[in-house]
Amino acid sequence: MTETWQVPGFAEVDVLGAGGFGRVVLAKHEASGQFVAIKYLRGELGSEPGVADGFRREAWLLRGVHSPHVVRLFEFVESPRGAALVMEAVPGVSLRALLAAEKTLAPESALAILKGSLLGLAAAHAAGVVHRDYKPGNVLVSREGKSKLVDFGLATLDGHSGLVAGSPSYMAPEQWAGRPGIPATDVYAATAVFFRCITGHRPFEADTTEQLRSLHERASVPLDAVPGKLRALIARGMAKDPAWRPASAEAFVAELEVVARAAYGKNWERRGWKRLATSVAALTALTPLALLATGGVAAAPVTAAGGAGTGVVAATVGKIVVAVLAVGALVAGGVWIYSRLGDAPRQAALSVTVQTATGQDSALPIMYSLQYPQVSGHADAAMQQRINDALRAPIDERLRSLRQELADPDILNMVRARGDVLKAHTTAKVLLQTAGLLSVRYDHTLDSDVLAHSSWQFPETVNLDLTTGQVTGPRDMFRSEILTAAGMDTLTARLSPHTRNGFCRTPEIGDYGGEQVSIDAADRPGGGDHVPAADIGFTATGVDFLLKWYDLGCDMATGQETLTLPYAEAEDLLRPQLLTMLGRQPPPSARPSGKMYTNARFGFSTIVPEDYAASPYEPANGDGMQYTNASLGATLTVWGANDARAAQEILSERAKETVAEGGQVTHQQADGTAYTISGYDADGQIFYERGYTGPASLAAIRWGYPRAHKADLDTPVETTVNAFHPGDLTRPH
Numbered sequence: 001m002t003e004t005w006q007v008p009g010f011a012e013v014d015v016l017g018a019g020g021f022g023r024v025v026l027a028k029h030e031a032s033g034q035f036v037a038i039k040y041l042r043g044e045l046g047s048e049p050g051v052a053d054g055f056r057r058e059a060w061l062l063r064g065v066h067s068p069h070v071v072r073l074f075e076f077v078e079s080p081r082g083a084a085l086v087m088e089a090v091p092g093v094s095l096r097a098l099l100a101a102e103k104t105l106a107p108e109s110a111l112a113i114l115k116g117s118l119l120g121l122a123a124a125h126a127a128g129v130v131h132r133d134y135k136p137g138n139v140l141v142s143r144e145g146k147s148k149l150v151d152f153g154l155a156t157l158d159g160h161s162g163l164v165a166g167s168p169s170y171m172a173p174e175q176w177a178g179r180p181g182i183p184a185t186d187v188y189a190a191t192a193v194f195f196r197c198i199t200g201h202r203p204f205e206a207d208t209t210e211q212l213r214s215l216h217e218r219a220s221v222p223l224d225a226v227p228g229k230l231r232a233l234i235a236r237g238m239a240k241d242p243a244w245r246p247a248s249a250e251a252f253v254a255e256l257e258v259v260a261r262a263a264y265g266k267n268w269e270r271r272g273w274k275r276l277a278t279s280v281a282a283l284t285a286l287t288p289l290a291l292l293a294t295g296g297v298a299a300a301p302v303t304a305a306g307g308a309g310t311g312v313v314a315a316t317v318g319k320i321v322v323a324v325l326a327v328g329a330l331v332a333g334g335v336w337i338y339s340r341l342g343d344a345p346r347q348a349a350l351s352v353t354v355q356t357a358t359g360q361d362s363a364l365p366i367m368y369s370l371q372y373p374q375v376s377g378h379a380d381a382a383m384q385q386r387i388n389d390a391l392r393a394p395i396d397e398r399l400r401s402l403r404q405e406l407a408d409p410d411i412l413n414m415v416r417a418r419g420d421v422l423k424a425h426t427t428a429k430v431l432l433q434t435a436g437l438l439s440v441r442y443d444h445t446l447d448s449d450v451l452a453h454s455s456w457q458f459p460e461t462v463n464l465d466l467t468t469g470q471v472t473g474p475r476d477m478f479r480s481e482i483l484t485a486a487g488m489d490t491l492t493a494r495l496s497p498h499t500r501n502g503f504c505r506t507p508e509i510g511d512y513g514g515e516q517v518s519i520d521a522a523d524r525p526g527g528g529d530h531v532p533a534a535d536i537g538f539t540a541t542g543v544d545f546l547l548k549w550y551d552l553g554c555d556m557a558t559g560q561e562t563l564t565l566p567y568a569e570a571e572d573l574l575r576p577q578l579l580t581m582l583g584r585q586p587p588p589s590a591r592p593s594g595k596m597y598t599n600a601r602f603g604f605s606t607i608v609p610e611d612y613a614a615s616p617y618e619p620a621n622g623d624g625m626q627y628t629n630a631s632l633g634a635t636l637t638v639w640g641a642n643d644a645r646a647a648q649e650i651l652s653e654r655a656k657e658t659v660a661e662g663g664q665v666t667h668q669q670a671d672g673t674a675y676t677i678s679g680y681d682a683d684g685q686i687f688y689e690r691g692y693t694g695p696a697s698l699a700a701i702r703w704g705y706p707r708a709h710k711a712d713l714d715t716p717v718e719t720t721v722n723a724f725h726p727g728d729l730t731r732p733h
Contacts, residue, residue, distance in 0.1 A: 007038055007077050007084050016287075026089060036074065039085040067123030069116050071140065071150045092142035093283040095193070099136055102279060103200050107227055108272030110197035111260045113139065114190060115269065116147030118256070121186045121249035124149070125351070130181035134189035135167040136196070141280050145273035168209060169202045173217045173240050179540070182351065184242035187252050191237025199225040203238065229263035243429045247353030351377045352438065354428050357395060364406050365421045370395035371428040373440050378730075383695070386469035386672055387438075394442045394460060395426050405451065415450045423447035431461070432538045436581030436725075437472070438464045439538040459546055459562075461537035465581065467692065467726060469672045472578070474531040480718065482573045483530050488520035491532060491573060495519060495545060498563040504554040517552040519545075524553065538582060542566040543574075576607070576723045597625060602640025603727030604699035609716045612636065623733075633685075634705035634713055636720060640697060642732040647693045651675040654689065663687075673729075686710060690721055694729020 006012060010027040013035070017024045022040045029036065066072075072088040095113060099105070105113070117139050124130070140148045172188035175181065195203045203222060204215035221238045223231045237252060239245045246252035260268045353376070358369045372392045378384035402422055406412045415422070424446050431439040439461065446456040463472040470476075474483070481487055496502050505516050517523070521533040535546035542564040549560060567584060598605040601623045608614075612627035617639055624639025643650075648670040654677050655665050662682035669676050678688040686707055691700035701724045703717050 005040070007086065010036070010038065010086075012038075035089045037071075037087045037089040039087060041083045067120050069120030069146065069148050070123055071148050090140050090142050090148055091144075091284055092140050092148075093280060093287065094137050095139040095141055095147070095197075096136035097283055098141055098276075098279065099197065101283060105197045106272065106275050107198055107230060108260070108264050108268045109275045110194055110272075111256060111264075112145075112269050112272035112276070113141060113147045113197065114194045115253060115256055115260075117149055118190060118249045118253045120147070120149035121183070121190065122253065125183040125186070125248050125250070130183060130186055132175065132181045132185060133167055134186050134193060135170050136193055139193070141276065143277070143281055143284055145277070168212050169204070171216060172242065174242055176213045176216060177540075182242060183248040183353065184245045187237055187245050187249060188239075188242070190249070190252070191234055195221070195226065195234055195238070198227065198230065201225075227263075230259065233259045241429070243354055247355070251353075351375065352430055352433055354430075361403070364403060364412070365415055366399070366402055366406070366424065367421055368399060368424040368426075370398060370424065370426040372426070372442075373428055373430060373438070375438070383469050383673060387464060387466065390462065390464055390469065390471055391438075391440065394444075394462060398424060398426060398444055402446075402451075411450065415448075418449055420449045422451060431544065432540060432582075434581060434583045436466055436583075437538065437578075438466055440464075441537055441544075458548075459535065461535050461544070461546070463536070463538065467581075467729070468674045470674070474536070477536065477575060477578050478532075478573055479575055485520065485522065485530055487573075488518060488522070488530050488532070492518040492520070494569050494573070495547075495563065495565060498565060499547070500561060503552075504549055506553040517549075517554060519547070519552070524551070539564065543570045577725060580605075580723075580725045597638065599623060599625070599638070599640055599727070602697065602699060602733045604638065604640050604725060605727070606638055606701060606720050606724040608636065608720070632705060632709045632712060634703070634709065634716075637702045637704075638700070638724070640699045640727065640733065642696065643693075643698045644696055645693065645698075647671070647673050647675040647691065650691060650693065650698070651677055658687075688717060688721070690724065692726035692729060694726075696732045697729050699724075699726035699729065 007027070009030055011030050013026045013028055015023055015025050016037060024037055024039045027036055027038045028034070071090060074086040074088070077084050077086060117134070121134070134149075138150050140150055142148065167189075170189040170192040172185045175185055175188075192203050204212060204219060206212040206215055217240065221235060223235060226234055233255060236255065237245055246255055264271070352373050354371050355374045356369060356371050360367045372395050374391065375384060375387050378387070402424060406415065406422075414420075424444070426445075427443045429441045429443075431441050433439075440463075441459055441461050443459045444457065448456070463477075464470070465472050465476070478487070482491065492503060503517050503519075519532045519534055520530055521528045522530050524533055532545065533552055534548075537544040537546075544562060544564050546562045547560060567582075571579060571584065595608050595610070596605060597608045608627055609629070612629050612634075615626050615628070617624040617626040617637055619639050619641050621643060622639050622641030624637065627636040628634065651668055651670045654675075655668055658665050658677075658679060658681070663680055665677060665679040667676065667678045673693045674691065675693070676688075676690050678686070681687050681704065684707065685704050687702065687704045689700060689702040691698055701721060703713070703720075705713050
C-alpha cells in the first residue's frame with residue numbers, strides 16, 4: 001500500500017488535514033463534479049492487521065449512525081493498494097479553529113454548538129456507538145448554523161472498553177480507568193469542551209498526564225469561572241460517577257434546553273448561531289472547503305451505508321459509488337475489495353442507563369422519586385424485558401410496601417392527622433457491568449414523621465445473570481463446600497479483618513448472650529440455610545458485603561457496615577461459573593481437577609474430568625464433543641446448535657422423548673432461557689441435562705451414568721455443570 005494511492009474516479013483538490021493514521025483530502029468526483037472528503041489510511045499501516053481492522057471498524061460504526069449532526073459515511077473502499085473512507089464534505093471549520101480565533105464564545109453560541117453535537121452523539125448512542133474522543137477538533141461548525149461530529153476512529157460499541165485512549169483534557173474518570181465506554185462517557189467530554197468554550201481554558205490543566213488523570217478522577221470542577229446560570233448544567237455533565245450524569249446525550253439535550261431557555265430566553269439558539277455566522281464564514285473562506293460554496297455538497301447515496309437519501313442529488317451520488325466500482329475493477333484488475341459493510345461485529349454489551357420514576361400517588365399521601373437501571377441493545381427483546389423487569393422490581397416493591405403500610409386505617413389516619421406526606425427516594429448505582437453480569441446497588445430512604453423507623457431506610461443489591469436474565473443468589477455465587485457451617489466460618493474469618501471492629505457479640509442478658517456473631521444465616525434466630533446473611537454486590541475490585549449488625553444479633557446501635565473482600569481473598573470461595581461471568585479466572589488451588597474444553601465454533605466451555613476419552617459429537621445444525629469413561633460407564637456430552645426455540649419448548653420435547661422411549665422424568669424446570677431435566681433412561685441409567693437458549697442458538701451439557709456409580713460421579717457432575725458457560729447465544733454460528 002502506498003501513500004499516493006487514490007480512490008479511482010476522484011480528483012484530489014487539497015489536503016484538509018493529516019495525522020498519525022493518514023490524511024483527509026477534499027476530492028471532486030470527476031464525472032459529476034460533486035465534492036466529498038476522503039480519509040486515507042497511511043500506506044505502511046495497512047499491512048498491520050490491528051490498524052486495518054480498526055479502520056474497517058470505524059467504517060462499520062459510522063454506517064449505523066444517521067443524523068444531520070454526524071458527518072455521513074458514503075462508503076468504505078479497500079484494495080491491495082489502499083483503504084479509504086468516502087465521506088460528506090462540510091463547508092465549515094472545526095471548533096478547535098474557531099476557539100483559536102475567538103478564545104471564548106458567548107454562552108448562547110457555546111450552547112448552540114453543544115446542542116448540535118449532543119444530537120449527533122444521541123444518534124450514535126442510539127446505534128450502540130460511543131464516540132470516546134469528543135474534543136474541539138472533532139466538532140465541525142458549518143456556515144449553515146449546525147455542528148457536526150467527525151472522526152469515530154476511537155469509537156467503540158456501547159459497553160466495550162476498547163483502548164485506554166482519547167484526548168486527556170476531556171476524558172471521563174471511567175475512561176482513564178479503562179472501563180467500558182458508555183453514553184455518559186461522551187456526556188462528560190462534551191461538557192468539558194463546553195466548559196472550555198465559555199471560559200477560554202480547559203477544566204483541568206496539569207504538567208503531567210498522571211496529574212491530569214488525578215484531577216479528572218478526584219478534583220472538583222472549577223465552577224467559579226462559569227456563569228452562575230450554567231454551573232448546575234456543567235456540574236451534572238462532569239460528575240465523577242457516571243451514574244450521576246445525564247444517562248445519555250439525548251437526556252442531556254433536554255436538560256440543556258431547559259437551562260438555556262431559563263437563562264437566555266426562548267430565542268437563545270437563534271442568537272447563538274447569529275453571533276457565530278461572521279466568524280465561521282471568514283474562517284471557512286481561508287480553507288479549501290470554501291469551494292463548496294459553488295461546487296455543492298454531496299448527499300448520502302441510496303445504496304451506500306444504509307442511508308435514506310432521496311431526490312436528484314442522492315441519485316447522483318449513488319452513481320458516484322457505481323463509478324468507483326467500475327473504475328476500480330479496471331484499474332486493479334478485478335481484485336478490488338469494495339465493502340458494503342454488511343457484516344456486523346459481535347453483539348455489544350448491553351447499554352445501561354439510570355431512569356427515574358417520579359410522581360404522587362393519586363389516592364394516598366405518597367410522593368416518590370425512584371431511580372432504577374434500564375438496559376437496551378439486547379438482540380432478544382423478550383430477554384431484555386425480563387432483565388428490565390428484574391431491575392425495576394426493587395422500586396415497584398418499594399411502592400407496594402408503602403401502599404400496604406397505609407392500607408392500615410390507623411396508620412393512614414395518623415399520617416393525615418399530622419399533615420404528613422411520605423417522600424420516598426431511591427438512588428440506583430451500577431457497581432459492575434460485564435458481558436455476563438450486572439450488579440446494581442439501590443439505596444432506599446423515606447422522609448416521614450410517622451414512618452420514621454430505620455427499617456424504612458436501607459440499601460439492597462440486585463445481581464443479574466445477563467445470559468439467562470436470572471437474579472443471581474448466594475447458591476449461584478458460592479461453591480457448595482462454602483455453603484456449609486464450616487464454609488460460613490471460613491467466610492466470617494475472611495471478612496473480619498475488613499470490618500471496623502471485627503464481628504461483634506450478642507448482648508448479654510443474665511447468663512445468655514455474649515457470643516460472637518457470624519455471617520451464617522443459619523445462626524440467626526429462627527435458623528435457615530448456611531448462606532451469608534448479608535447483601536452482596538460485585539465491584540471492579542472485590543465482593544461487597546453489606547452487614548446489618550442488628551440482623552446478625554448485635555445491639556441495634558451497632559448499625560450497618562459495607563466492606564469489600566478483595567477478589568484475591570474471595571476467588572477460591574466463588575463458583576467458577578460466576579468468576580467467568582465476572583471476567584476472572586479461579587486461582588489454581590481452587591480450580592476443579594480436569595481440563596477446560598472450549599468449543600471453537602459456538603464458544604461454550606466447561607471443565608472435563610481427567611481420563612475421559614473424547615470423540616466428536618455432531619447434532620443437527622450444531623457441533624460438540626462427547627467424553628466417555630468406560631470403567632464407570634459414564635458419558636458427558638456438550639454441544640451447541642443453531643436453534644432459536646424457547647427453553648420451555650425444548651424442555652417439553654425432551655420430556656416427551658424420554659417417556660416415549662421408556663424412560664422416566666423425575667425433575668424438569670424452565671427458568672426463562674435455561675432449562676434443566678433429569679431422570680432415568682429406558683436402560684435405567686441416570687441422566688441430567690442443562691441447556692441455555694438464546695434468540696439464535698443454544699448450548700447444553702448432558703450426563704449419563706449407571707446408578708451404581710452415582711456416589712463416584714456426584715462431584716464431577718456438579719463441577720462440570722457449574723463450570724459450564726454457554727457462550728454467545730445471540731447469533732447463529
